[in-house]
Amino acid sequence: MMRLAVILVGLAFATGMASADDATARGEALFRPCAACHMIGEGAVHRLGPHLNGVSGRTIGTAEGFRYSASLSEAGAEGRVWDDVALDSFLAAPRNYLPGTSMAFRGIRDAEDRAILIAYMIETGGAEAPQGEVAVDPRIAAVLDHPPDEAYGAFLSSECTACHSGGGEGIPRIAGLAPQSFAAGLLAYRDGTREHQVMNMLAARLGDEEIAALAAYFATLE
Amino acid sequence: MGFSRRNFLGSAAAVTGLLAAPMIVRADEHARPKVVVVGGGAGGATAARYIARDSAGAVDVTLIEPTRAYYTCFFSNLYLGGFRTYESLGHSYGTLASSYGINVVHDWATGVDRDAKTVALAGGGSVPYDRLVLSPGIDFIEDSVPGWSQAAQNAMPHAYKAGSQTQLLRAQLEAMPEGGTYCMVAPPNPYRCPPGPYERVSMAAHYLKANNPTAKILIVDPKPSFSKQGLFEDGWARHYPGMIERIGPDFGGDNVSVNPEEMTVDIDGVVENVDVCNVIPAQRAGSIAFAAGITEDNWAPVSAYDMSSRMDENIHVLGDSAAQGAMPKSGFSAxxxxxxxxNAILAALTDSRAFPARFANTCWSLIATDDGVKVGATYEASDEGIVSTGSFISEVGETDELRAETYRESIDWYDAIATDMFS
Structure with a gap:
């Protein structure tokens, strides 16, 4: 933790912030959009995106129990690591740095903001991967306990494809998402922790059985 | 994937191929159930594609559509405003034929023999069906705007079926004299794309603000209120102050006639000279629905459970032509x-499973650059028709960022629905 405190103090100096506390507060604010999909800190589990504990220094696309897009898995297979440069480039323009990523985030233009966010992630989530298996959110586990009715999912999916078959800029692509991620996303829309007018409306009438069917079906797509 | 052009007009070769061999005759032709789809728009192209794809060849699908390239009515207003090219609205039927084995027949369907279960073609001959899907869009009601007829559509375009009419309206907008008047005669309910006329006015205003800022826009409207009214009026006040005037029925907007030769509009006895006049007449189901004898008043009533005609269970009616209940007439709805x-047709003709009907609709509209709004709802089937189960609408006072995001979303939706129909 010593090293992290130094980074934050250094940042605070570099950015003219009064203290490391200010940098932490700014980091927290910058992380808020990420929190729609990612958890970090004690008890963090995979949601729509993988948990970010220990992401710094980890090989890309290797958080245990999370199914990544082909793009991230390939980067990991090449041995690429989330070092400061990789994190910074990715956060600047996710789809430019790793074309094909499922992450529906446009990026952070300001380099200083990216440095603060990376420092915050290291401070909150540590720089080493936790040992052992990562627990699945019990609500997601409950959904995925339903039988994976792919045929029902295929029918229900026609409600998704009218919007989610395009370029993936304004509306994310969802084909091939891991069932766990898919279910996490829809649950967050259903309970309103993730806000979007269309998705909140559509998720409101999806029962656990429907979410399980959709998750099973979309996992079969490329 | 960026904005894909591979399913666009480039595939002229595929279209030519279709013309040379419109029907693929297979040995087991008699064994396979036949579905004929009339109309290759948002309803018909989607139905043909889903039936052919999901039956994996077990159902013989024929799509009858007179035009060789489909120009979407949705987003045609964005072409008018200069946000899209005309070419970007065009799609070919090549992939439906080549990837799914759909028999695409470029001809007019002129009649339906419901006893013999055949569809007559203008070019001669007829096509047999086990199930018929009619998705012919809209036609205009004669004399709904006195003085206007289809013969006058070059002087006063409707531009409410996309194609050359859309281009004509844009050309007229460009040719308007400085400080001239652009008039739109809005349609009475129900009509295709409820926010469409008002998005169109927004796009005309956007063009004029940059190119002809002293021009005026006059809306003559028989309806007391309209879709997304608060959002449009707020946007017009912010982006185009003083440019747009709307005359509703309280000031005679429901008593209008036009003179295409003189380029005048008579509003409750007051004659206005106009430079462009976009007449959007009252609407009814496409003619083939009347020819099939399945209409009541202006539309074709259907069961909400499977979109089958209330007068013939072997005919399904989709989109604008259907009287189905609560859904707006839109490409998304179709x-x-x-x-x-x-799903219902496949369950009836093959051993696939039938699932309970569920519907959704979202309509995006662009008011100005990066100022998008949307309205949407979910629906389910009932004995009385399609009923709404939930809805939302954009709000006045949203942040610029949210409005820009809504617009970006609409661009992706366009690509997605085009993919869902044609690729």
Whole structure:
């Protein structure tokens, strides 16, 4: 933790912030959009995106129990690591740095903001991967306990494809998402922790059985 | 994937191929159930594609559509405003034929023999069906705007079926004299794309603000209120102050006639000279629905459970032509209804499972650069028709960032629905 405190103090100096506390507060604010999909800190589990504990220094696309897009898995297979440069480039323009990523985030233009966010992630989530298996959110586990009715999912999916078959800029692509991620996303829309007018409306009438069917079906797509 | 052009007009070769060999005759032709789809728009193209794809060749699908390239009515206003090219609205039927084995027949369907279960073609001959899907869009009601007829559509375009009419309206907008008047005669309910006329006014205003800022826009409207009214009026006040005037029925907007030769509009006895006049007449189901004898008043009533005609269970009616209940007439609605009908048809003709009908619709509109709004709802089937189960609408006072995001979303939706129909 010593090293992290130094980074934050250094940042605070570099950015003219009064203290490391200010940098932490700014980091927290910058992380808020990420929190729609990612958890970090004690008890963090995979949601729509993988948990970010220990992401710094980890090989890309290797958080245990999370199914990544082909793009991230390939980067990991090449041995690429989330070092400061990789994190910074990715956060600047996710789809430019790793074309094909499922992450529906446009990026952070300001380099200083990216440095603060990376420092915050290291401070909150540590720089080493936790040992052992990562627990699945019990609500997601409950959904995925339903039988994976792919045929029902295929029918229900026609409600998704009218919007989610395009370029993936304004509306994310969802084909091939891991069932766990898919279910996490829809649950967050259903309970309103993730806000979007269309998705909140559509998720409101999806029962656990429907979410399980959709998750099973979309996992079969490329 | 960026904005894909591979399913666009480039595939002229595929279209030519279709013309040379419109029907693929197979040995087991008699064994396979036949579905004929009339109309290759958001309802018909989707239905044909889903039935052919999901039956994996077990159902013989024929799509009858007179035009060789389909120009979407949705987003045609964005072409008018200069946000899209005309070419970007065009799609070919090549992939439906080559990837799914759909028999695409470029001809007019002129009649339906419901006893013999055949569809007559203008070019001669007829096509047999086990199930018929009619998705012919709209036609205009004669004399709904006195003085206007289809013969006058070059002087006063409707531009409410996309194609050359859309280009004509844009050309007229460009040719307007400085400080001239652009008039729109809005349609009475129900009509295709409820926010469409008002998005169109927004796009005309956007063009004029940059190119002819002293021009005026006059809306003559028989309706007391309209879709997304608060959002549009707020946007017009912010982006185009003083440019747009709307005359509703309280000031005679429901008593209008036009003179295309003189380029005048008579509003409750007051004659206005105008430079462009976009007449959007009252609407009814496409003619083939009347020819099939399945209409009541102006539309074709259907069961909400499978979009089948209330007068003939072997005919399904999709999109604008259907009287189905609560859904607005939109491309999104037609696409949604097509999937319900496709599931029901496949369950009837093959051993696939039938699932309970569910529908959704979202309509995006662009008011100005990066100022998008949307309205949407979910629906389910009832004995009385399609009923709404939930809805939302954009709010006045949203942040610029949210409005820009809504617009970006609409661009992706366009690509997605085009993919869902044609690729």
């Amino acid at each position: 696409n949604s209804q097509a999937k319900v009908a496709a």
